[in-house]
Amino acid sequence: MNGLLNKKLLVICTLIFGLATGTAQAETILIKGGKVHTLSDRGSFESADVLVVDGRVQEIGLDMNVRADRVIDARGKVVTPGVIAPVSELGLVEIGAASATNDNAVTGDSIGSSFDPLPAYNPKSTLIPFNRAGGVTRAVVFPGISLWGDSVGDPQRVFAGRGFAIKLNGDFDSVVARDVAQKAYLGEAGGQLAGGSRASAYAKIKNALEEAREYRSNRASIRRGDWREMNHSIADLEALQPLIDGEQPLLVTADRASDILWAIELAKEFSLQLVIAGAAEGWMVADQLAAAKVPVVIDAINNLPLSFSSLGARLDNAALLTKAGVTVAISGPEYASTHNVYLSRQSAGNAVASGLPYEDGLKAISANVAQIFGLEGGSLKPGAVADVVVWSGDPLEVTSYPEQVLIEGEPQSLVTRSTRLRDRYLKPEQGHGFGYKY
Amino acid sequence: MQQHSRTFGRCIAAVFCTALLLSGCGGDEKAGADKKSKDFARQDAFPSTYSMTQSQPVLIQGATLLTGTGEQLENTDLLLKEGKIAKIGEGLKAPKDALVVDGKGKWVTPGIIDVHSHLGDYPAPAIESSQDGNEMTAPNTAEVWAEHSVWTQDPQFALALAGGVTTLQILPGSANLFGGRSVTLKNVPGRRVQDMKFPGAPYGLKMACGENPKRVYGGKGTAPSTRMGNVAGYRSAWIAASEYKEKWEKYRDNGGDEPERDLQMETLAGVLDGEILVHNHCYRGEEMAIMMDIAKEFGFQISTFHHAVEAYKVADLLAENNVCAAMWADWWGFKHEAFDMTEANIAIVDQAEACAMIHSDSAVGIQHLNEEVAKAMTAGQRAGFDIQPKDAVVWMTMNPAKALGIDEQTGSLEKGKMADVVVWSGNPFSVYSKADKVFIDGELMYDRADKARQPHSDFELGILDAEGERL
Numbered sequence: 073m074n075g076l077l078n079k080k081l082l083v084i085c086t087l088i089f090g091l092a093t094g095t096a097q098a099e100t101i102l103i104k105g106g107k108v109h110t111l112s113d114r115g116s117f118e119s120a121d122v123l124v125v126d127g128r129v130q131e132i133g134l135d136m137n138v139r140a141d142r143v144i145d146a147r148g149k150v151v152t153p154g155v156i157a158p159v160s161e162l163g164l165v166e167i168g169a170a171s172a173t174n175d176n177a178v179t180g181d182s183i184g185s186s187f188d189p190l191p192a193y194n195p196k197s198t199l200i201p202f203n204r205a206g207g208v209t210r211a212v213v214f215p216g217i218s219l220w221g222d223s224v225g226d227p228q229r230v231f232a233g234r235g236f237a238i239k240l241n242g243d244f245d246s247v248v249a250r251d252v253a254q255k256a257y258l259g260e261a262g263g264q265l266a267g268g269s270r271a272s273a274y275a276k277i278k279n280a281l282e283e284a285r286e287y288r289s290n291r292a293s294i295r296r297g298d299w300r301e302m303n304h305s306i307a308d309l310e311a312l313q314p315l316i317d318g319e320q321p322l323l324v325t326a327d328r329a330s331d332i333l334w335a336i337e338l339a340k341e342f343s344l345q346l347v348i349a350g351a352a353e354g355w356m357v358a359d360q361l362a363a364a365k366v367p368v369v370i371d372a373i374n375n376l377p378l379s380f381s382s383l384g385a386r387l388d389n390a391a392l393l394t395k396a397g398v399t400v401a402i403s404g405p406e407y408a409s410t411h412n413v414y415l416s417r418q419s420a421g422n423a424v425a426s427g428l429p430y431e432d433g434l435k436a437i438s439a440n441v442a443q444i445f446g447l448e449g450g451s452l453k454p455g456a457v458a459d460v461v462v463w464s465g466d467p468l469e470v471t472s473y474p475e476q477v478l479i480e481g482e483p484q485s486l487v488t489r490s491t492r493l494r495d496r497y498l499k500p501e502q503g504h505g506f507g508y509k510y
Numbered sequence: 511m512q513q514h515s516r517t518f519g520r521c522i523a524a525v526f527c528t529a530l531l532l533s534g535c536g537g538d539e540k541a542g543a544d545k546k547s548k549d550f551a552r553q554d555a556f557p558s559t560y561s562m563t564q565s566q567p568v569l570i571q572g573a574t575l576l577t578g579t580g581e582q583l584e585n586t587d588l589l590l591k592e593g594k595i596a597k598i599g600e601g602l603k604a605p606k607d608a609l610v611v612d613g614k615g616k617w618v619t620p621g622i623i624d625v626h627s628h629l630g631d632y633p634a635p636a637i638e639s640s641q642d643g644n645e646m647t648a649p650n651t652a653e654v655w656a657e658h659s660v661w662t663q664d665p666q667f668a669l670a671l672a673g674g675v676t677t678l679q680i681l682p683g684s685a686n687l688f689g690g691r692s693v694t695l696k697n698v699p700g701r702r703v704q705d706m707k708f709p710g711a712p713y714g715l716k717m718a719c720g721e722n723p724k725r726v727y728g729g730k731g732t733a734p735s736t737r738m739g740n741v742a743g744y745r746s747a748w749i750a751a752s753e754y755k756e757k758w759e760k761y762r763d764n765g766g767d768e769p770e771r772d773l774q775m776e777t778l779a780g781v782l783d784g785e786i787l788v789h790n791h792c793y794r795g796e797e798m799a800i801m802m803d804i805a806k807e808f809g810f811q812i813s814t815f816h817h818a819v820e821a822y823k824v825a826d827l828l829a830e831n832n833v834c835a836a837m838w839a840d841w842w843g844f845k846h847e848a849f850d851m852t853e854a855n856i857a858i859v860d861q862a863e864a865c866a867m868i869h870s871d872s873a874v875g876i877q878h879l880n881e882e883v884a885k886a887m888t889a890g891q892r893a894g895f896d897i898q899p900k901d902a903v904v905w906m907t908m909n910p911a912k913a914l915g916i917d918e919q920t921g922s923l924e925k926g927k928m929a930d931v932v933v934w935s936g937n938p939f940s941v942y943s944k945a946d947k948v949f950i951d952g953e954l955m956y957d958r959a960d961k962a963r964q965p966h967s968d969f970e971l972g973i974l975d976a977e978g979e980r981l
Contacts, residue, residue: 166843167843167844167845167846167849168843168844168845169721169725169844169845169846170845170846198843199843373874373878374874375669375874375877376634376666376669376873376874377634377635377665377969377970377973377980378634378635378636378873379635379636379637380635380637383635383973383974383980384974384980386981405874407872407874407875408840408841409843409844411841411842411843411844412840412841412842415840418878418881418885418941421941421942422878422881422941424941424942425941425942425943425944468941469940469941469942470881470884470885470888470939470940470941471884471885471887471888471939471940472888473888473892489850490842490851490852490853490854491852493822493850493851493852494822494852494853494854494858494889494893497822497823497825497852497858498854498858498893498894499861499862500822500823500824500825500826500858500862501826502826506823
């Protein structure tokens with residue numbers, strides 16, 4: 073697996089490097105001597121160098137002899153692509169129980185598909201530096217529907233709305249992709265939203281997709297008012313177009329095995345790019361998921377039979393799904409919420425401890441997420457975006473941590489409110505002194 | 511890591527040993543008091559029927575031991591006999607008929623103790639009809655007992671056992687100023703909760719600071735609706751409890767008409783008397799400081815602040831007042847009072863020589879407390895502290911035992927203690943290590959290699975597949 077860089081490649085790479093430096097001002101960075109998991113067809117290296125030029129990976133090789141503006145000594149460290157959170161509410165939620173700081177969920181009598189939370193996104197959220205310091209460089213941000221409070225009993229909204237993708241550098245222009253995916257609820261949550269039965273949630277999604285098709289074929293007439301009255305708003309039907317055109321993934325919540333199979337049926341009927349979120353009982357229908365090429369986003373550490381829809385929850389779900397050929401992404405643990413999406417690596421570590429092959433564990437929190445949602449990042453190879461983490465040790469190990477995080481080739485600060493508070497109170501004592509420590 | 515206060519320790523020991531007749535922490539000791547009137551805790555109303563007969567001695571050979579007393583012993587043998595830790599040393603001889611466990615490459619710790627759990631009271635599946643953890647009908651429900659809600663068939667108990675948890679405290683929820691009594695359980699299958707009750711363990715009283723009570727009751731238009739309303743609620747209750755206690759003491763000393771029993775007051779008077787330990791849900795540093803002053807005002811001791819996301823800000827005060835803090839490794843942000851989180855919380859509290867520990871408050875977290883401790887240990891090391899596995903293991907064993915008043919019985923690998931022991935596949939502070947074998951009072955209650963030694967609750971039988979197993 074450990075690749076040897078052949079000499080010819082090194083020459084080519086040096087040539088390219090020469091050209092690149094001739095045309096760009098950006099810092100070149102050489103990450104030297106780390107154990108590198110590229111999570112690409114380049115495989116893994118016990119010790120290799122990663123050269124970053126202009127925010128991109130230029131080359132990965134052994135003992136590269138190139139001049140760089142900055143050299144990061146990664147000997148004894150582990151180098152991987154940055155972690156990508158497959159489902160998060162980063163920038164939409166600051167404090168869970170402070171509703172004024174939450175913009176992730178709305179209520180209303182629309183089916184919900186047109187809701188776009190993008191204007192609510194706050195790149196200065198404290199959650200962003202914290203999760204970046206945990207190794208997360210990119211995330212998909214989804215709206216949600218609160219299953220508590222006002223929205224329950226509103227039997228219309230089974231779509232949460234449109235997701236977007238961010239990089240975690242905290243800049244105002246850190247949204248990297250809009251309309252990355254749509255989210256909908258089937259299964260128990262869907263039933264709760266749709267008025268009492270999961271079958272009703274299914275019917276509502278199906279009806280909306282059928283009407284979206286009708287709209288696609290008769291757009292002009294419908295817009296002129298020269299058609300029957302539609303049950304859904306134009307905005308909602310427009311938002312569903314990329315789904316029925318097969319251009320945008322539809323993330324659907326479902327845990328019970330039978331719910332997953334119905335979701336696959338729906339995907340077949342409308343040629344959807346289906347992604348299952350949850351899939352607690354995914355292992356029971358792993359072959360069907362694999363055959364339909366439906367990837368899953370799972371909470372790999374949650375093995376509780378917490379509802380009658382997840383009686384089959386188990387720690388080797390990721391291992392069994394992967395073995396069957398399903399593409400698996402691992403999310404942060406639901407119990408720690410969006411605030412700790414970086415803990416997807418602990419979940420992946422547990423999945424590996426339960427039989428998931430090691431590199432599949434790494435892919436589940438990076439490369440597979442990029443693949444499922446069509447994002448940049450998640451692997452290291454020439455031309456790939458240089459989201460790179462240098463870890464103190466095995467990234468799936470609970471005693472390891474990021475020592476360097478690059479996003480698009482730029483070294484990131486790893487200071488967070490957590491480290492600031494720590495440093496202020498390392499030795500708590502009587503007096504006013506703490507107020508003057510920054 | 512650090513020693514618990516002598517006074518507190520003595521008080522707890524007294525509670526444990528006599529279970530009947532007790533003096534308050536630091537109070538004057540009157541021998542020969544009338545036990546009947548003094549037993550506010552009613553320790554024997556639902557007596558423990560827990561019993562464990564060790565079927566055979568166990569010899570674990572050549573393992574790495576984390577003792578829970580601050581030591582790491584390499585290549586050491588551990589002998590369990592008659593339910594107790596009998597011997598620790600090198601080259602121990604296996605008694606006849608002993609179960610011999612090859613400990614090569616394995617690590618051994620005391621059984622994990624979770625001081626904050628709701629298993630059985632908030633069981634899985636979490637359907638409405640089984641949400642029995644919070645009596646949200648009045649801000650003071652000191653009269654309710656968590657054990658009366660425990661569904662012993664909650665499948666989460668067995669999952670926690672597979673994570674090495676041998677003892678756990680089941681607490682009422684945090685909606686109320688006084689949520690009710692806790693109960694400490696041994697993690698064994700039981701047809702009734704009494705079969706699980708840790709024999710002789712003192713009761714706890716759940717109290718809650720901050721956002722939850724004021725939100726729940728303020729939202730109903732009743733007191734408390736502010737933090738100052740919370741404090742008024744605590745103090746009013748302690749005034750009433752002091753009067754109640756005095757009334758019974760007078761009756762005890764002077765005779766006369768027997769006062770009327772009041773379940774709520776009994777629990778509070780039990781706290782004032784030192785029989786019942788206070789477990790206080792409290793996030794903010796300021797609030798912990800206020801609670802410690804309330805304890806002084808009314809003459810009781812707080813055992814432990816739970817969640818304590820800001821414990822690091824007042825770690826010196828915790829040490830001074832001999833109050834423990836039970837914390838998470840990294841949870842934050844779900845409420846404003848949980849916003850000022852640092853991952854070094856446990857380490858800072860520990861280094862200030864206060865009694866620090868991990869807790870789960872989660873049926874997932876309870877299965878991975880070793881990983882949670884590993885994260886907290888790493889955060890401490892990154893803060894510049896010298897904290898090693900031999901130190902950090904105390905956060906999930908000995909210190910929670912102290913918080914629960916059972917540290918004389920369990921929580922460390924010491925001769926004569928209950929043989930509550932976990933054999934790990936490797937260093938317990940690795941994500942890849944698993945509890946291979948879990949012993950409770952010397953009995954093999956969980957064996958990863960033997961399906962026949964893995965308990966399943968009634969609920970799980972035939973639930974996913976009429977003939978097969980759920981897991």
